Amino acid sequence: MDISFSERLIGLIAEGSSLLVKASEQMSFWERISPPEDISTSGHLIHWLFAYTTYVNLFWFTILCLGLFGFSFLYSQRRHKKSLYTHGNEKKHLMITAFIGLAVFVSVDMVITRVSSRDMKEVFWNFPEDSEDVIKVQVLAQQWAWNFRHAGRDGEFNTADDVVELNNLVVPVGKKVMIQMTSKDVIHSFYIPNIYIKADAIPGRYAKLWFDTTRTGTFEIACAEMCGNHHYLMKAYLKVLSQENYDRWTNESQETAIATNDTENMDLRWGWTWGSK
């Protein structure tokens, strides 16, 4: 049993390293570990803050390592027989620690907190007005799928011409998309990796978020909050179309929606009046 396990382990290591080799041929390590491509106008803010925090962290972590490894090297018992007798509570010591505390306050608290607050206020929480030309979508999360509802021609939700899609969010490129969202059963979290945002869909509440896109294509939408055994299967697609294609898609799917609308089935009327809280 032991032998087969170790053989298996060696096999797996070999497999893993061959995978690594194979992988490195197709894709560099940095490409592999960088976040998904940014397709929004807000993503660069998160990139910037992440980079800044990384530099600050590298700075402090380098100091920490210099102290940790440097002192371990310099003041090992072999090199430094007699330790210095100090309790570190003299004025100069307090000044140094106070200075470090202050430097952390300036580099961390003042910058990261401030920039983060500013980004939230000016961008992520700065929801477009209802009067603006935005794409409005209602999202109903359920175990384990996403329902998307567009208002259709009349601009009113919960009417016969609503376009309802399962696991398929279609938006035009370049326009702001405004989402209102709730959940049917348990808490889910609407996560678009390519736009770097997520928000929880909570039963009994309406969450809202907005985003925009800068290029066409098909991207993935995931559920980020544990929502049951098949949480991992709760995947949807974000289809970003050109304005022209989007209009064509709206027209076609609206016709289909009106033609196939089942007025008897109240289950289809899960939408709500836009803006209601």
Add this chain to the structure above:
Amino acid sequence: MAFVEQHIHDAPKTFISKYLISYDHKVIGKQFLWSGLFWLMVGGLMALMIRWTLAYPGQPFPVIGNLIFPNSGGVVPPDTYAMLFSMHGTIMIFFAITAILIGAFGNFCIPLLIGARDMIFPTLNMLSFWFNIASSFLMIFSFFLPLGAAAGGWTSYPTLSTNLGQPGAGQTLWLISLFLFGVSSTMGAVNYITTVITLRAPGMGYFKMPLTVWGLFLTSILNAIFVPVLGAGLLLLTFDRVFGTTFFLSGAAATSGKGDPILFQHVFWIFGHPEVYILILPAWGIVSDLLSYFSRKPAFGYKMTALCLSTITVLSTLVYGHHMYTTQMSPLLTQSFMTLTMLISIPSAIFFANWLGTLWKGSIRFTSPMLFSLGVVFVFGLGGLTGLYLASSSMDLYLHDTYFVVGHFHYTMAASVLLGGFAGIYFWMPKMFGRMMDERLAKIHFWTTMIPLNGLFTGMMIMGYAGMHRRLYNPFIYEFMQRLIPINTFVTLCAIAMGLAQFIFLFNLFKTIFGKNIPKASDNPWEVGTLEWQIPSPAPHYNFKEIPVVKCGPHEFGNPNLKGDRDFQYQTEELAKA
């Protein structure tokens, strides 16, 4: 302080009174140590199953897979996967780490380090241990129920954890088990706090206590205040499940009345955030002491460190909202929580500076406890700094619920606490069992743990940065994550290596305690001046024949005025002056 009279009772004679229903704090500490190590192994095995599934989805778990999952041919099924990660978190936090750091070291160290004969409430202490055992068994029994154990994550957010998402009795058992755990923890906390306040030896002011006691004391205060909050939440959720109330139900599931699932998140994290400090504070205390002991130098800025730990304790109660940014609280609350969270960086930076200050111009002895303490400084540095990304509400939009979070909290809660726990075990082993652990094996254990540990948790953070989110049975059904397969494989191999390295520790531990021809440890093998090292090894029943009188601080090393060949002073000695 000395106003409580401490009698010396006869030592228990029978097996039951000595080892099972023991009132002796040292035996209870050892009981907690054994149970903690047992659950650490169970939780570790679960972690390996989780990692295996992530790296090799659809392949049978090696060696024991067919035994545990016969129906799926050895492959971890999706529902079991959810149970595994839920129970891994629960067991590791409540039954492994809490038991070892707070149960074992709290019980063993507090009376010995403050010069008391026992805890102030020995019966409460005994009950605390047995409640913990009852609770842990209820927890593991839930695996044998028809629908299995709780599978809603260790946070068990409703409405997933109500009957709607968890129809099995496993979730109810989880709630009851944790409620019992809360009772156990609260009893322990009340005991620790009272002991530290009333039983300190004459002369031992708060600023003459070793920092280990400071850490345990602050932890107990947090425990006593916040574990009951968790208990309240657990009870309400139990009512929802069993009696049909709707505290946490809303939406279509709330057929009668309307509650709010977010309420549970508030209650849970009011407890849950202090909980991470409950786990780390004892480790910080132990590390602060050990760094000074083995640098042969007084703890740099001792008072400042103690005050920083206290500041962090206070701050930790005010920041819980950073776990809930994505629930879209009011922007005012979000920003306040972010600001308060970031403030923790300042006291943390100061005590890190003090740790490095302790090493500065010391005369460092690289014994195994010291190596592990230095390891804690390293991994907690990484873990603490990566917290900055998550504390920011805008970056959290992207990083929330990704593996970045998993890597971060494993660095702070798992890696630091585990290494701190090992440091403590290696350090107090002579006083606990009267024997020294094998230094060479201990050092091998350190390096074989430290290297894969960093691969493991850094790997997790890298995957999180690349967008991989948590609790996925098979992440690779997402196209954007398929590029992460080799990194997942690497992380899993690290996890396996780290798991195997723990057998070195187990071997060393069992060899030391039960092996033959192991030399007896001297009374003070590490040459440290705190009170526990003045009594014989292992510590005798009722610890101190005479209650010691404390005259100087715990970290008096390298005083140039010292006569004789010792470079340290016992706490019972007058501070050497010129």
